[in-house]
Amino acid sequence: MAEKSEKMTTKQELRAPDAFQLYGAEASSWLEKRQQYIGLALGVALVGGLIAATVHYFSARGEEKASKQFGEALSVLERPVVTGVDLQPAAEGQEPPFKSDKEKDEAIVQSLTGFREANKGSDAAAMAALPLGKAEYRLGNYDQALASFDAFLGKARKEDPLTVSAREGQGYAYEAKGELDKALASFQEMSKLDAGGFLQGMGQYHQARILVAQGKKDEAAQLLSDLKTAQTNTAAGRLATERLAVLAAQGVKVPEPKPESAPAATPDAK
Template sequence: MAQQKTEKIRQQELRQPDAFQKAGADARDWLMQRQKFLAIGAGVLVLGAVGVAIASEVSKRGEEQASMALGQALTVLDRPVTGVDPVDPSATEPPFATVQARDEEVVKQLAAFRKEHGGTRSATTAALPQAKAEFRLGKNDDALASLEVFLKDAPENDALRASALEGQGYAYEAKGDYAKAITSFEAMEKADTGEYLVGMGAYHKARMLILQGKKDEAAQVLSKIPTDHPNSAAARQATERMAVLAAEGVKVPTPAPPAATATDAGQP
Protein backbone atom coordinates (compact mmCIF):
# COMPACT_ATOMS: atom_id res chain seq x y z
CA MET A 1 0.00 0.00 0.00
CA ALA A 2 2.75 2.34 1.02
CA GLN A 3 4.71 1.30 -2.03
CA GLN A 4 1.73 2.02 -4.29
CA LYS A 5 1.31 5.43 -2.68
CA THR A 6 4.99 6.20 -3.10
CA GLU A 7 4.84 5.17 -6.75
CA LYS A 8 1.78 7.35 -7.29
CA ILE A 9 3.50 10.35 -5.78
CA ARG A 10 6.58 9.63 -7.87
CA GLN A 11 4.48 9.54 -11.04
CA GLN A 12 2.82 12.80 -10.08
CA GLU A 13 6.22 14.40 -9.46
CA LEU A 14 7.48 13.13 -12.80
CA ARG A 15 4.52 14.73 -14.50
CA GLN A 16 5.34 18.04 -12.78
CA PRO A 17 8.20 20.20 -14.14
CA ASP A 18 11.33 20.12 -12.03
CA ALA A 19 13.12 23.24 -10.82
CA PHE A 20 15.29 23.48 -13.95
CA GLN A 21 12.32 23.01 -16.24
CA LYS A 22 10.37 25.64 -14.30
CA ALA A 23 13.30 28.01 -14.36
CA GLY A 24 13.71 27.44 -18.08
CA ALA A 25 10.03 28.02 -18.69
CA ASP A 26 10.08 31.17 -16.61
CA ALA A 27 13.15 32.36 -18.49
CA ARG A 28 11.50 31.61 -21.83
CA ASP A 29 8.38 33.46 -20.79
CA TRP A 30 10.52 36.37 -19.61
CA LEU A 31 12.44 36.41 -22.89
CA MET A 32 9.25 36.29 -24.88
CA GLN A 33 7.85 39.15 -22.85
CA ARG A 34 11.16 40.96 -23.15
CA GLN A 35 11.14 40.51 -26.90
CA LYS A 36 7.68 42.00 -26.99
CA PHE A 37 8.85 44.94 -24.93
CA LEU A 38 11.99 45.30 -27.05
CA ALA A 39 9.89 45.21 -30.19
CA ILE A 40 7.54 47.78 -28.72
CA GLY A 41 10.51 49.83 -27.55
CA ALA A 42 12.12 49.67 -30.98
CA GLY A 43 8.83 50.70 -32.49
CA VAL A 44 8.61 53.60 -30.09
CA LEU A 45 12.17 54.62 -30.97
CA VAL A 46 11.36 54.46 -34.66
CA LEU A 47 8.17 56.40 -34.13
CA GLY A 48 10.12 58.80 -31.92
CA ALA A 49 12.71 59.35 -34.66
CA VAL A 50 9.94 59.87 -37.18
CA GLY A 51 8.26 62.24 -34.76
CA VAL A 52 11.46 64.22 -34.32
CA ALA A 53 11.91 64.38 -38.09
CA ILE A 54 8.32 65.52 -38.56
CA ALA A 55 8.65 68.07 -35.76
CA SER A 56 11.90 69.32 -37.28
CA GLU A 57 10.28 69.65 -40.70
CA VAL A 58 7.24 71.39 -39.23
CA SER A 59 9.54 73.71 -37.28
CA LYS A 60 11.55 74.40 -40.42
CA ARG A 61 8.41 75.19 -42.38
CA GLY A 62 7.17 77.33 -39.52
CA GLU A 63 10.42 79.28 -39.51
CA GLU A 64 10.27 79.73 -43.29
CA GLN A 65 6.68 80.94 -43.13
CA ALA A 66 7.52 83.27 -40.25
CA SER A 67 10.51 84.64 -42.15
CA MET A 68 8.36 85.44 -45.18
CA ALA A 69 5.68 86.96 -42.97
CA LEU A 70 8.29 89.14 -41.24
CA GLY A 71 9.52 90.39 -44.59
CA GLN A 72 5.96 91.36 -45.43
CA ALA A 73 5.44 93.07 -42.06
CA LEU A 74 8.63 95.09 -42.48
CA THR A 75 7.50 96.56 -45.80
CA VAL A 76 5.77 99.21 -43.72
CA LEU A 77 9.23 100.71 -43.18
CA ASP A 78 9.51 101.25 -46.93
CA ARG A 79 6.42 103.42 -47.10
CA PRO A 80 7.53 107.06 -47.32
CA VAL A 81 6.54 109.92 -45.06
CA THR A 82 5.10 112.99 -46.74
CA GLY A 83 7.64 115.79 -46.85
CA VAL A 84 10.41 113.55 -45.52
CA ASP A 85 10.97 110.78 -48.06
CA PRO A 86 10.82 110.92 -51.85
CA VAL A 87 7.50 109.71 -53.22
CA ASP A 88 7.56 106.42 -55.12
CA PRO A 89 5.26 106.74 -58.16
CA SER A 90 4.89 102.95 -58.29
CA ALA A 91 3.78 102.67 -54.65
CA THR A 92 0.45 100.94 -54.13
CA GLU A 93 -0.14 102.41 -50.67
CA PRO A 94 -0.32 106.08 -49.68
CA PRO A 95 2.57 107.68 -47.78
CA PHE A 96 2.35 108.29 -44.05
CA ALA A 97 1.40 111.79 -42.94
CA THR A 98 4.08 111.85 -40.20
CA VAL A 99 7.05 109.85 -38.95
CA GLN A 100 5.08 109.18 -35.78
CA ALA A 101 2.26 107.63 -37.79
CA ARG A 102 4.73 105.30 -39.49
CA ASP A 103 6.31 104.26 -36.19
CA GLU A 104 2.89 103.58 -34.71
CA GLU A 105 2.08 101.33 -37.67
CA VAL A 106 5.44 99.57 -37.32
CA VAL A 107 4.71 98.77 -33.68
CA LYS A 108 1.19 97.60 -34.55
CA GLN A 109 2.33 95.33 -37.39
CA LEU A 110 5.29 93.81 -35.56
CA ALA A 111 3.41 93.26 -32.30
CA ALA A 112 0.74 91.34 -34.24
CA PHE A 113 3.43 89.38 -36.10
CA ARG A 114 5.22 88.39 -32.88
CA LYS A 115 1.97 87.25 -31.32
CA GLU A 116 1.12 85.07 -34.31
CA HIS A 117 4.61 83.61 -34.78
CA GLY A 118 5.78 83.44 -31.17
CA GLY A 119 8.67 81.06 -30.53
CA THR A 120 10.24 81.48 -33.97
CA ARG A 121 13.58 83.06 -34.72
CA SER A 122 11.81 85.68 -36.82
CA ALA A 123 9.64 86.69 -33.86
CA THR A 124 12.81 87.30 -31.85
CA THR A 125 14.29 89.36 -34.68
CA ALA A 126 11.08 91.40 -35.00
CA ALA A 127 11.42 92.55 -31.39
CA LEU A 128 14.39 94.74 -32.38
CA PRO A 129 12.77 97.01 -35.02
CA GLN A 130 9.66 97.13 -32.83
CA ALA A 131 11.77 98.34 -29.90
CA LYS A 132 13.41 101.01 -32.03
CA ALA A 133 10.02 102.30 -33.17
CA GLU A 134 8.78 102.29 -29.57
CA PHE A 135 11.86 104.26 -28.54
CA ARG A 136 11.26 106.85 -31.26
CA LEU A 137 7.69 107.17 -29.97
CA GLY A 138 9.03 107.93 -26.50
CA LYS A 139 7.76 104.61 -25.08
CA ASN A 140 10.99 103.76 -23.31
CA ASP A 141 9.59 101.06 -21.04
CA ASP A 142 7.95 99.29 -23.99
CA ALA A 143 11.21 99.53 -25.91
CA LEU A 144 13.15 98.05 -23.00
CA ALA A 145 10.67 95.16 -22.74
CA SER A 146 11.02 94.37 -26.46
CA LEU A 147 14.80 94.61 -26.28
CA GLU A 148 14.86 92.29 -23.28
CA VAL A 149 13.02 89.66 -25.32
CA PHE A 150 15.51 89.99 -28.16
CA LEU A 151 18.57 89.86 -25.91
CA LYS A 152 17.20 86.85 -24.01
CA ASP A 153 16.26 84.77 -27.05
CA ALA A 154 18.81 85.78 -29.69
CA PRO A 155 22.09 83.80 -29.92
CA GLU A 156 25.09 85.32 -28.16
CA ASN A 157 26.87 85.70 -31.51
CA ASP A 158 23.91 87.37 -33.23
CA ALA A 159 25.16 90.22 -35.40
CA LEU A 160 22.30 92.42 -34.16
CA ARG A 161 23.08 91.98 -30.45
CA ALA A 162 25.35 95.04 -30.32
CA SER A 163 22.64 97.15 -31.93
CA ALA A 164 20.11 95.88 -29.37
CA LEU A 165 22.45 96.70 -26.49
CA GLU A 166 22.98 100.17 -27.93
CA GLY A 167 19.21 100.66 -28.11
CA GLN A 168 18.88 99.44 -24.54
CA GLY A 169 21.49 101.98 -23.44
CA TYR A 170 19.67 104.77 -25.29
CA ALA A 171 16.38 103.85 -23.59
CA TYR A 172 17.96 103.89 -20.13
CA GLU A 173 19.62 107.20 -21.00
CA ALA A 174 16.25 108.66 -22.00
CA LYS A 175 14.88 107.55 -18.62
CA GLY A 176 17.80 109.27 -16.87
CA ASP A 177 19.18 105.96 -15.56
CA TYR A 178 22.79 106.54 -16.57
CA ALA A 179 24.18 103.71 -14.43
CA LYS A 180 22.09 101.09 -16.26
CA ALA A 181 22.90 102.77 -19.56
CA ILE A 182 26.61 102.34 -18.80
CA THR A 183 26.04 98.64 -18.09
CA SER A 184 24.36 98.25 -21.49
CA PHE A 185 27.09 100.16 -23.31
CA GLU A 186 29.81 98.13 -21.59
CA ALA A 187 28.08 94.95 -22.76
CA MET A 188 27.85 96.48 -26.23
CA GLU A 189 31.60 97.07 -26.25
CA LYS A 190 32.18 93.37 -25.50
CA ALA A 191 29.75 92.17 -28.17
CA ASP A 192 30.62 91.57 -31.81
CA THR A 193 29.89 95.09 -33.04
CA GLY A 194 31.11 94.79 -36.60
CA GLU A 195 33.02 97.55 -38.34
CA TYR A 196 30.36 100.25 -38.05
CA LEU A 197 29.78 100.11 -34.28
CA VAL A 198 33.30 99.23 -33.19
CA GLY A 199 34.33 101.35 -30.20
CA MET A 200 30.90 102.96 -29.87
CA GLY A 201 30.16 101.15 -26.62
CA ALA A 202 33.12 102.88 -24.97
CA TYR A 203 32.17 106.20 -26.54
CA HIS A 204 28.61 105.99 -25.21
CA LYS A 205 29.94 105.01 -21.79
CA ALA A 206 32.04 108.18 -21.78
CA ARG A 207 28.96 110.22 -22.66
CA MET A 208 27.11 108.77 -19.67
CA LEU A 209 30.04 109.57 -17.38
CA ILE A 210 29.93 113.18 -18.58
CA LEU A 211 26.20 113.31 -17.83
CA GLN A 212 27.02 112.00 -14.34
CA GLY A 213 29.54 114.81 -13.93
CA LYS A 214 32.51 112.43 -14.05
CA LYS A 215 34.39 114.27 -16.77
CA ASP A 216 37.88 113.21 -15.72
CA GLU A 217 36.86 109.55 -15.85
CA ALA A 218 35.14 110.15 -19.18
CA ALA A 219 38.35 111.67 -20.56
CA GLN A 220 40.24 108.53 -19.55
CA VAL A 221 37.75 106.33 -21.42
CA LEU A 222 37.74 108.57 -24.50
CA SER A 223 41.53 108.72 -24.70
CA LYS A 224 41.75 104.95 -25.17
CA ILE A 225 39.34 104.75 -28.10
CA PRO A 226 41.66 106.16 -30.83
CA THR A 227 44.32 103.70 -29.66
CA ASP A 228 42.07 100.66 -29.42
CA HIS A 229 39.98 101.44 -32.52
CA PRO A 230 42.04 103.64 -34.87
CA ASN A 231 40.40 105.14 -37.97
CA SER A 232 36.92 104.31 -36.67
CA ALA A 233 33.86 106.54 -36.36
CA ALA A 234 34.13 106.11 -32.59
CA ALA A 235 37.75 107.32 -32.65
CA ARG A 236 36.80 110.46 -34.58
CA GLN A 237 33.91 111.25 -32.25
CA ALA A 238 36.06 110.56 -29.20
CA THR A 239 38.69 112.99 -30.47
CA GLU A 240 36.05 115.68 -30.96
CA ARG A 241 34.60 115.06 -27.51
CA MET A 242 38.06 115.24 -25.90
CA ALA A 243 38.60 118.63 -27.54
CA VAL A 244 35.37 119.88 -25.96
CA LEU A 245 36.42 118.58 -22.54
CA ALA A 246 39.85 120.17 -22.89
CA ALA A 247 38.19 123.49 -23.71
CA GLU A 248 36.22 123.13 -20.48
CA GLY A 249 39.45 122.77 -18.52
CA VAL A 250 39.38 118.99 -18.12
CA LYS A 251 42.81 117.37 -18.18
CA VAL A 252 42.65 114.99 -21.13
CA PRO A 253 45.31 112.25 -21.41
CA THR A 254 47.20 112.12 -24.67
CA PRO A 255 46.05 109.01 -26.56
CA ALA A 256 48.76 106.42 -27.02
CA PRO A 257 49.65 105.68 -30.64
CA PRO A 258 47.90 102.62 -32.10
CA ALA A 259 49.83 99.37 -31.86
CA ALA A 260 51.93 98.73 -34.94
CA THR A 261 50.60 96.05 -37.25
CA ALA A 262 52.79 93.29 -38.62
CA THR A 263 53.09 95.23 -41.89
CA ASP A 264 54.01 98.44 -40.08
CA ALA A 265 56.71 96.58 -38.18
CA GLY A 266 58.21 95.37 -41.43
CA GLN A 267 57.16 91.78 -40.86
CA PRO A 268 55.70 89.68 -43.65
Protein backbone atom coordinates (compact mmCIF):
# COMPACT_ATOMS: atom_id res chain seq x y z
CA MET A 1 0.00 0.00 0.00
CA ALA A 2 2.85 2.36 0.90
CA GLU A 3 4.53 1.57 -2.43
CA LYS A 4 1.35 2.46 -4.33
CA SER A 5 1.05 5.73 -2.41
CA GLU A 6 4.67 6.59 -3.25
CA LYS A 7 4.05 6.01 -6.97
CA MET A 8 1.00 8.25 -6.85
CA THR A 9 3.03 10.98 -5.16
CA THR A 10 5.68 10.78 -7.86
CA LYS A 11 3.08 11.18 -10.63
CA GLN A 12 1.49 14.09 -8.80
CA GLU A 13 4.89 15.79 -8.50
CA LEU A 14 5.28 15.54 -12.26
CA ARG A 15 1.89 17.11 -12.96
CA ALA A 16 1.69 19.71 -10.22
CA PRO A 17 3.38 23.12 -10.62
CA ASP A 18 6.46 23.30 -8.41
CA ALA A 19 7.53 26.16 -6.17
CA PHE A 20 10.41 26.94 -8.52
CA GLN A 21 7.89 28.34 -11.02
CA LEU A 22 7.69 31.48 -8.89
CA TYR A 23 11.30 32.24 -9.74
CA GLY A 24 13.60 32.62 -12.72
CA ALA A 25 12.15 32.52 -16.19
CA GLU A 26 8.59 32.71 -14.87
CA ALA A 27 9.20 36.02 -13.09
CA SER A 28 8.43 38.04 -16.22
CA SER A 29 5.19 36.10 -16.70
CA TRP A 30 4.27 36.83 -13.09
CA LEU A 31 4.74 40.53 -13.77
CA GLU A 32 2.73 40.47 -17.00
CA LYS A 33 -0.20 38.67 -15.35
CA ARG A 34 -0.39 41.34 -12.66
CA GLN A 35 -0.20 44.38 -14.89
CA GLN A 36 -3.85 45.13 -14.17
CA TYR A 37 -2.98 45.54 -10.50
CA ILE A 38 0.39 47.30 -10.65
CA GLY A 39 -0.57 49.62 -13.48
CA LEU A 40 -0.98 48.86 -17.16
CA ALA A 41 1.26 51.75 -18.16
CA LEU A 42 4.19 50.41 -16.14
CA GLY A 43 3.85 46.90 -17.55
CA VAL A 44 3.62 48.14 -21.12
CA ALA A 45 6.62 50.40 -20.60
CA LEU A 46 8.75 47.48 -19.37
CA VAL A 47 7.84 45.21 -22.28
CA GLY A 48 8.12 48.10 -24.72
CA GLY A 49 11.62 48.84 -23.50
CA LEU A 50 12.60 45.21 -24.05
CA ILE A 51 11.23 45.29 -27.59
CA ALA A 52 13.07 48.54 -28.37
CA ALA A 53 16.35 47.10 -27.08
CA THR A 54 15.87 43.93 -29.14
CA VAL A 55 15.17 45.89 -32.32
CA HIS A 56 18.24 48.08 -31.74
CA TYR A 57 20.42 45.00 -31.17
CA PHE A 58 19.53 43.37 -34.47
CA SER A 59 19.69 46.66 -36.36
CA ALA A 60 23.29 47.00 -35.17
CA ARG A 61 24.01 43.52 -36.56
CA GLY A 62 22.96 44.52 -40.07
CA GLU A 63 19.46 43.02 -39.97
CA GLU A 64 17.51 46.28 -40.27
CA LYS A 65 14.54 44.83 -42.14
CA ALA A 66 14.27 41.75 -39.94
CA SER A 67 14.71 43.82 -36.78
CA LYS A 68 11.83 46.10 -37.72
CA GLN A 69 9.58 43.13 -38.46
CA PHE A 70 10.70 41.47 -35.23
CA GLY A 71 9.63 44.53 -33.27
CA GLU A 72 6.23 44.40 -34.94
CA ALA A 73 5.91 40.67 -34.20
CA LEU A 74 6.82 41.23 -30.55
CA SER A 75 4.28 44.02 -30.14
CA VAL A 76 1.74 41.39 -29.10
CA LEU A 77 3.69 41.12 -25.83
CA GLU A 78 2.73 44.71 -25.02
CA ARG A 79 -0.93 43.78 -24.76
CA PRO A 80 -1.70 42.68 -21.19
CA VAL A 81 -4.15 40.07 -19.99
CA VAL A 82 -6.98 41.64 -18.00
CA THR A 83 -9.74 39.64 -16.34
CA GLY A 84 -12.45 40.57 -13.88
CA VAL A 85 -12.04 44.30 -14.50
CA ASP A 86 -14.32 46.57 -16.49
CA LEU A 87 -12.17 48.46 -18.98
CA GLN A 88 -12.93 51.34 -21.25
CA PRO A 89 -13.05 50.46 -24.97
CA ALA A 90 -9.63 50.55 -26.61
CA ALA A 91 -8.71 53.84 -28.24
CA GLU A 92 -8.84 54.02 -32.00
CA GLY A 93 -5.83 52.29 -33.52
CA GLN A 94 -5.06 50.34 -30.35
CA GLU A 95 -5.65 46.67 -29.62
CA PRO A 96 -7.71 45.73 -26.53
CA PRO A 97 -6.23 43.63 -23.70
CA PHE A 98 -6.40 39.86 -23.99
CA LYS A 99 -9.20 38.10 -22.14
CA SER A 100 -7.06 35.13 -21.05
CA ASP A 101 -3.48 33.87 -20.95
CA LYS A 102 -4.40 31.24 -23.53
CA GLU A 103 -5.66 33.87 -25.95
CA LYS A 104 -2.42 35.83 -25.56
CA ASP A 105 -0.20 32.79 -26.04
CA GLU A 106 -2.10 31.82 -29.17
CA ALA A 107 -1.54 35.32 -30.52
CA ILE A 108 2.18 35.12 -29.66
CA VAL A 109 2.49 31.80 -31.50
CA GLN A 110 0.71 33.14 -34.57
CA SER A 111 2.77 36.34 -34.66
CA LEU A 112 6.20 34.80 -34.10
CA THR A 113 5.58 31.80 -36.34
CA GLY A 114 4.74 34.16 -39.20
CA PHE A 115 7.82 36.26 -38.50
CA ARG A 116 10.13 33.24 -38.47
CA GLU A 117 8.70 31.96 -41.74
CA ALA A 118 9.30 35.33 -43.39
CA ASN A 119 12.87 35.67 -42.06
CA LYS A 120 14.32 32.17 -42.22
CA GLY A 121 18.02 31.95 -41.47
CA SER A 122 18.30 35.34 -39.77
CA ASP A 123 19.57 35.83 -36.22
CA ALA A 124 16.33 37.61 -35.39
CA ALA A 125 14.32 34.55 -36.46
CA ALA A 126 16.47 32.37 -34.20
CA MET A 127 15.93 34.77 -31.31
CA ALA A 128 12.16 34.71 -31.90
CA ALA A 129 12.21 30.94 -31.37
CA LEU A 130 12.76 31.42 -27.62
CA PRO A 131 9.56 33.35 -26.75
CA LEU A 132 7.76 31.18 -29.31
CA GLY A 133 8.90 28.04 -27.49
CA LYS A 134 7.76 29.40 -24.15
CA ALA A 135 4.30 30.22 -25.52
CA GLU A 136 4.02 26.77 -27.13
CA TYR A 137 4.97 25.19 -23.81
CA ARG A 138 2.33 27.14 -21.90
CA LEU A 139 -0.25 25.99 -24.47
CA GLY A 140 0.75 22.37 -23.91
CA ASN A 141 2.31 21.98 -27.37
CA TYR A 142 5.45 20.32 -26.07
CA ASP A 143 6.85 18.96 -29.34
CA GLN A 144 6.52 22.37 -30.99
CA ALA A 145 8.11 23.97 -27.93
CA LEU A 146 11.08 21.62 -28.14
CA ALA A 147 11.52 22.37 -31.84
CA SER A 148 11.58 26.09 -31.06
CA PHE A 149 14.07 25.75 -28.21
CA ASP A 150 16.31 23.64 -30.46
CA ALA A 151 16.12 26.32 -33.16
CA PHE A 152 17.23 28.96 -30.68
CA LEU A 153 20.01 26.84 -29.19
CA GLY A 154 21.25 25.94 -32.66
CA LYS A 155 22.30 29.54 -33.32
CA ALA A 156 22.80 30.99 -29.84
CA ARG A 157 26.29 31.36 -28.43
CA LYS A 158 26.96 29.43 -25.23
CA GLU A 159 27.74 32.66 -23.38
CA ASP A 160 24.40 34.19 -24.41
CA PRO A 161 22.52 34.67 -21.10
CA LEU A 162 19.26 33.60 -22.75
CA THR A 163 20.72 30.14 -23.38
CA VAL A 164 20.06 29.35 -19.72
CA SER A 165 16.36 30.11 -20.15
CA ALA A 166 16.22 28.01 -23.33
CA ARG A 167 17.77 25.01 -21.57
CA GLU A 168 15.30 25.40 -18.73
CA GLY A 169 12.38 25.54 -21.16
CA GLN A 170 13.72 22.48 -22.95
CA GLY A 171 13.90 20.61 -19.66
CA TYR A 172 10.35 21.62 -18.73
CA ALA A 173 9.03 20.37 -22.07
CA TYR A 174 10.77 17.00 -21.82
CA GLU A 175 9.52 16.67 -18.25
CA ALA A 176 5.95 17.41 -19.32
CA LYS A 177 6.26 14.67 -21.96
CA GLY A 178 7.44 12.22 -19.30
CA GLU A 179 10.90 11.91 -20.91
CA LEU A 180 12.75 12.32 -17.65
CA ASP A 181 16.20 11.21 -18.84
CA LYS A 182 16.15 13.93 -21.51
CA ALA A 183 14.81 16.46 -19.01
CA LEU A 184 17.66 15.60 -16.66
CA ALA A 185 20.20 16.06 -19.47
CA SER A 186 18.75 19.50 -20.30
CA PHE A 187 18.94 20.64 -16.69
CA GLN A 188 22.50 19.31 -16.46
CA GLU A 189 23.41 21.49 -19.44
CA MET A 190 21.62 24.39 -17.79
CA SER A 191 23.68 24.00 -14.63
CA LYS A 192 26.91 24.32 -16.65
CA LEU A 193 25.96 27.82 -17.76
CA ASP A 194 26.49 31.03 -15.83
CA ALA A 195 22.90 31.79 -14.91
CA GLY A 196 23.06 34.55 -12.32
CA GLY A 197 20.04 36.43 -11.02
CA PHE A 198 16.84 34.46 -10.49
CA LEU A 199 18.15 31.37 -12.27
CA GLN A 200 21.38 30.97 -10.30
CA GLY A 201 21.58 27.37 -9.09
CA MET A 202 18.22 26.43 -10.61
CA GLY A 203 19.74 23.92 -13.02
CA GLN A 204 20.97 21.85 -10.08
CA TYR A 205 17.63 22.22 -8.30
CA HIS A 206 15.75 20.99 -11.36
CA GLN A 207 18.08 17.99 -11.61
CA ALA A 208 17.19 17.08 -8.04
CA ARG A 209 13.47 17.32 -8.82
CA ILE A 210 13.85 14.94 -11.74
CA LEU A 211 15.89 12.49 -9.68
CA VAL A 212 13.10 12.45 -7.08
CA ALA A 213 10.57 11.74 -9.83
CA GLN A 214 12.79 8.86 -10.98
CA GLY A 215 12.86 7.43 -7.47
CA LYS A 216 16.53 8.34 -6.92
CA LYS A 217 15.95 10.24 -3.72
CA ASP A 218 19.37 9.67 -2.19
CA GLU A 219 21.07 11.19 -5.24
CA ALA A 220 18.59 14.06 -5.16
CA ALA A 221 19.29 14.66 -1.46
CA GLN A 222 23.03 14.94 -2.15
CA LEU A 223 22.47 17.49 -4.92
CA LEU A 224 20.12 19.50 -2.73
CA SER A 225 22.48 19.41 0.23
CA ASP A 226 25.32 20.69 -1.96
CA LEU A 227 23.07 23.35 -3.45
CA LYS A 228 21.81 24.52 -0.07
CA THR A 229 25.40 25.06 1.06
CA ALA A 230 26.73 26.66 -2.11
CA GLN A 231 23.73 28.92 -2.84
CA THR A 232 22.56 29.89 0.63
CA ASN A 233 21.13 33.29 -0.28
CA THR A 234 19.51 32.44 -3.61
CA ALA A 235 16.03 31.28 -4.58
CA ALA A 236 17.51 27.90 -5.54
CA GLY A 237 19.17 27.57 -2.14
CA ARG A 238 15.93 28.32 -0.31
CA LEU A 239 14.00 25.87 -2.48
CA ALA A 240 16.66 23.22 -1.85
CA THR A 241 16.19 23.69 1.90
CA GLU A 242 12.43 23.21 1.56
CA ARG A 243 12.80 20.14 -0.65
CA LEU A 244 15.32 18.57 1.75
CA ALA A 245 12.80 18.96 4.57
CA VAL A 246 10.21 17.09 2.49
CA LEU A 247 12.66 14.28 1.73
CA ALA A 248 13.66 14.03 5.39
CA ALA A 249 9.99 13.71 6.35
CA GLN A 250 9.78 10.80 3.89
CA GLY A 251 12.62 9.03 5.68
CA VAL A 252 15.46 10.00 3.35
CA LYS A 253 18.75 10.58 5.17
CA VAL A 254 20.03 14.08 4.44
CA PRO A 255 23.75 13.80 3.63
CA GLU A 256 26.50 16.24 4.48
CA PRO A 257 27.44 18.55 1.59
CA LYS A 258 30.53 17.68 -0.38
CA PRO A 259 33.57 19.80 0.58
CA GLU A 260 33.73 21.48 -2.83
CA SER A 261 30.17 22.74 -2.34
CA ALA A 262 31.13 25.13 0.45
CA PRO A 263 31.13 28.81 -0.58
CA ALA A 264 34.54 30.41 -0.91
CA ALA A 265 35.81 31.95 2.31
CA THR A 266 36.12 35.72 2.45
CA PRO A 267 39.69 36.85 3.29
CA ASP A 268 39.98 38.60 6.64
CA ALA A 269 40.35 42.33 6.38
CA LYS A 270 43.74 43.56 7.46
